[in-house]
Amino acid sequence: MNNYLLIPFLPLAAFLINILFGRKYLKDNAHWVSILAVAGSWVVTVITLLDVLSGKVVNEDIYSWIVSGEFKVSVGFLIDQLTAVMLVVVTTCSALIHIYSVGYMQGDKGYYRFFAYLSLFTFCMLMLVMANNFLQLYFGWEGVGLCSYFLIGYYFDKKPASDAGKKAFIVNRFGDFGFGLGIIMIFLTFGTVYYEPVFSQAKVFAVQTINFLGYDVHLMTLIALLLFCGSIGKSAQMPLHVWLPDAMEGPTPVSALIHAATMVTAGVFLVARCSPIFSLSETALMIVALTGAITSLFAATIGLVQNDIKRIIAYSTISQLGYMFLAAGVGAYTAGMFHLYTHAFFKALLFLCAGSVMHAMSGELDLQKMGGLKKYMPITYWTMLFASLSIAGVPGFAGFFSKDEILWLAYSGQSPVGKFVWAIGTVVAFLTAFYSFRLIFLTFHGKFRGTYEQEHHLHESPKAMTIPLIILCIGAVASGWIGIPHLLGGGEHFTEFLTPVLGHPEAHGTHAEEWLVMAISIIAGFSGVGLAALFYLVKTDIPVMLAQKFNATYKVLWNKYYVDELYSFIIVRPTIWTAKNILIGVTDAKIIEAIVNGIPKGIGEFSRILRKVQTGLLQRYAAIMALGVLIIMAVMLLR
Amino acid sequence: MVPLNWYLMLSAVVFMIGVFGFLTRRNIIIMFMSIELLLNAVNISLVAFSHYLQDMRGQILAVFIITVAAAEAAIGLAIIIALFRNKDTVHADEMSEMKG
Amino acid sequence: MTNLTGFSMPDLGPVMPEIVMTCLALLILLADLVIKRKETIAFLSIVSVAAVTYLLVGSTGITFNGMFIADNYSLFFKLIFMLNVVLTVLISVKYIAIEKVNFGEYYSLILLSTLGMMLMASAGDLITLYLGLELMALSTYVLAGFLRHDIKSNEAAMKYFLLGAFASAFLLYGTSLIYGLTGTTDLKAISSYISVNGLSGNPVLTLSMTMFAVAFSFKIAAVPFHMWAPDVYEGSPTSITAFMSVGPKAAGFAVLGRVFMTAFGAARIEWTGILIPIAILTMAVGNIAAISQINIKRMLAYSSIAHAGYVLLGIIAGTSEGTASVLNYLFIYAFMNIGAFAVVIMLRSEGFKGDDISDYEGLAKTHPLAAALMLVFMFSLTGIPPTAGFMGKFYIFMSAISAGYTWLAVIAVIFSAISAYFYLRIVMYMYMKEPKAAVQLSVSPGIALALTITVIAVLVIGVLPSKVINVARIAARF
């Protein structure tokens, strides 16, 4: 029995205790159970990390759930460097956000339920990252999806919340369908669902093609793309990104934990985990890189004009996730993981700060009604400022190192689309800096634009909330320091650490080029911050003027490129229209009635007939038995 | 020497007469007597087999069947008494309290 | 004594559990004269069962010239029977007091009936098989009619008795034919005679197998020999309904498995031809007829018919994996079905029948714990993971698929999807409707213990199934 087993099962225990005894016994003390459990997980994670650092990699089955012939489902764990990174991210964020929730959710009537779900989520996420086979991965994958659904719709009496929950669930279904098919394809190809044999044999099938829907398809490309479907859904990439901004209807700690730091990065983790498969298919990698690049640009431009504080951060999340896929797509899995790791800290921090602001503003989300909060809530201000500096890529902060590594490897790598995605990435870096600081300036600087009651109510958040902010802030600043490039005299320890699992990314470029790329990204970052300062601190009339001048563009951005409307137009409305006009109007009682109502009705009718046969008469029963004997004998002897 | 098949046919005929009685009579007691006919039919064939196979097993089974028939009769008639106390009938087709 | 030369006392080791069971059953019958508190009698029966269980493990072997076989296969079934007795006794104590039939004979009859089942599971000879079956059946007839003042119970006993006797006449006819054909009643000897003389396909053999299939189908309540089941389940005392739905059914499968796999092993193609249509019909009729029931005991009767259909798939598969899945399923079924009946029994109180499905309306509001337990059992009977019922079905279907009966497994899956309709209807009634009248639960320590055991078993086996299936795999080797 290994102590790493405590990592997932402590949160599971917390979930069970809370759900069973929460309502009656624990009530307002429910958080203790969950926090202790997650903190315990964190401690064990640190121990495990030390083990992994000393070179100990675990890959073992703990329990065989189903064994039937070749088919085997078991609970097994793979603790390698990649898992260790994810464990650190998940348990750290989860522990801090559990603590933060104590302050944020105080007095909520479903207090125990909230913590139960949060712990269950942590458990599922840990099962996902610790799995050593695809089925367990799938279990965790669906589990986090389910928890996300519960938590988005946590305020289920609010209609937008329950709608958002359903939207997230349905949109993810599209992606998961592909993911499920991918796992089936893997089982059919390799005869197993375990990582180790699959990845070691993947090369054998490197040039194999299969006939798929009448076309000869490269097998590894097919599998990789099917798996990527799952990633697109879970990590909210185009075109399945629409659920994430709506998911902000959930409580803010949920947004921070699930929809920024952990669950949404599962897609990136999947690509990294399956890197041996992805690496065998140039096409698949190219699609991953382009999807990431385009998504990140697209989401960043939308982020420019939004006014809802949480939605801006949500679009920023989508954009940064795109960055990670961009990195994976050019073969720089380690850089993608590095960004995932730093991003978890500063993005969770951003959300928690937003939550703190909301707390002070009594739930207000509109940027235009804030301003000048700096003096009322200094801790929130400073931590959020650091987070923004980090995401903007200001040198020295965590985000700078990870972003720079991605851009450099995209530029210098061998990917055919490398230069293109580098260009996009640089533009996005500029946009990111701009909208992040627009948020800061509009929120904390200038004059307060809200109502009098709101102004009167402004206050710093309680300790339970600010302490996690400060801790996360340290991460947002310092977490990048373990990956300082050789160029700046660092050791690139992060890359070295992950190399055994993900391989070493190749870079073909001179030092001069590397300096150049870095300089460009720094300039992009600073100019973004500067422009934001100009627009929102100095000449505050410019944005309004611009919005009027480029009204059309502004409108497109404000309406998020009309994607929701597009989906509504091409999917939802035609479905409803067809339902209304063709199905109900034309074929009404004839076909649909017959199929939709007919089958249950037919079964019900049959059931009633069977009831009539059962008359209660003894002779009838005996006669049916005798008839049965007769028929069996006749059939058996006459055939 | 009478062929074995004759006995078997006799047994089959008696068995089926018993089945007929069981399927068609209304009176539970007669139905029960039909069951006894079934058992006797089986006994005829068992004893016949025993004779022709020169093996005692068939007769032993026949003895056991008679024993069990006696036990069955005791229980069956007790059930009929219990039923008769609650419901003043011995007609099986008047007992359909439960159906469907 | 000279006449008995050559006779030596057979080895009594393997039959020790049965001997002890007999003695204890008789002892309890006598104790009833002395002890007035019936709870003590119930407790004594559980103690006896524990003693027998203790003896069971480790006493294996073949004795009485092969008439009695105590192997792993029979051992597994006997464990199911022991479980069945314990759970039934636990849920009976309060119930038979409410029904005012609190007699000590009740417990002796349960033990004697179980003894009959044990003899069936161990029968190596058609004669012992018949006698064991009759011992079980006669005791069960009496138990079904135990509510002597209740017309429904009388009627149930009547129907069960007459149809049961009718079915055992077929068993005897089949026995006599196979005896005439092979000159023996020993299962192994029959098997070797059939394969040596190439009798597979012989019309008399087919006729005989049909008769056996009929008699065993009657015991397991497979269509079209199931007609007794709904009426008898409804009319019998609820505790006995629970007992009957597990014990005699499992015993029926025990003999079905042993006779068809051992004695008729050489004629496999033929008997699968008999059992496949029976299995399909059983699943179809059981699941569909259950939909329109309004009495929960009747609904559970049809449900138990449907489950017999699933289990038949494991027999049809004919492999040792198939047999293992049958054992596994019956073990799981004992827990989930008796658990469901335990909830049904709780609703029965002085002056309130509580066996209509509409009595469950709003149970979640008035008695949330009882509703939650019922929910678990209904989920398990439907086969929703992570309950044990899912595991049972999974292994059955997998064994059918690997034996080449994919189409049968598909049919079974379709019917088990239909079954969700009536199981989840109970859940819906409990959770989504308003309570009509105040339902009084008659809780007793016995029922509480039985429910605890069953619900834990259902959940634990659902999450950690490999222990049970591995034991079943060992037991499946004849």
Add this chain to the structure above:
Amino acid sequence: MLSELFFGYYASAIVIFSLLVVTRSNPVHSVMWMLLLFFHIAGLYLFLNAEFVAAIQIIVYAGAILVLFLFILLFLNLREELKVKRFIGAWPAGLFVTTALLVIVLSVVRSFVPGPAGKYSIEFIKQETHTKALGKLLYTDYLFPFEIASLVLLVAIIGAIVLAKRKTRSK
């Protein structure tokens, strides 16, 4: 030839009495025909060299079981019973099923080939006497089923008492 005639008489008597048993409207008559039937079956057993079984047939069946039946018939209101219909409405269906079954079974057993002969030949039994041979087997080789049969009888006693005794409710 004599044996065939002998068999012919018994067989036809058995069939006719069986038919009478299931068709008489007066249950007392049915029981009486059954008594005759049992005697004839016993005769057939004697013809098959099974004296002990024949004796059991008379003693247990005729002596015990039929008396039980007669006893139960005392409950009935015979006058009433004679007036009502004796068959269910759908009896032709029952007749059809039975006939079809009979045809199938007859066609199968017509060409029956029995298994190998054992050691209990007529001479062997004559030498040892039938009852002794059967008894010896019953108490040695078939000791186990014999014990089970005793339990079956015990259950019958308990069951009959439980179901039929006067006091119907506990406490």
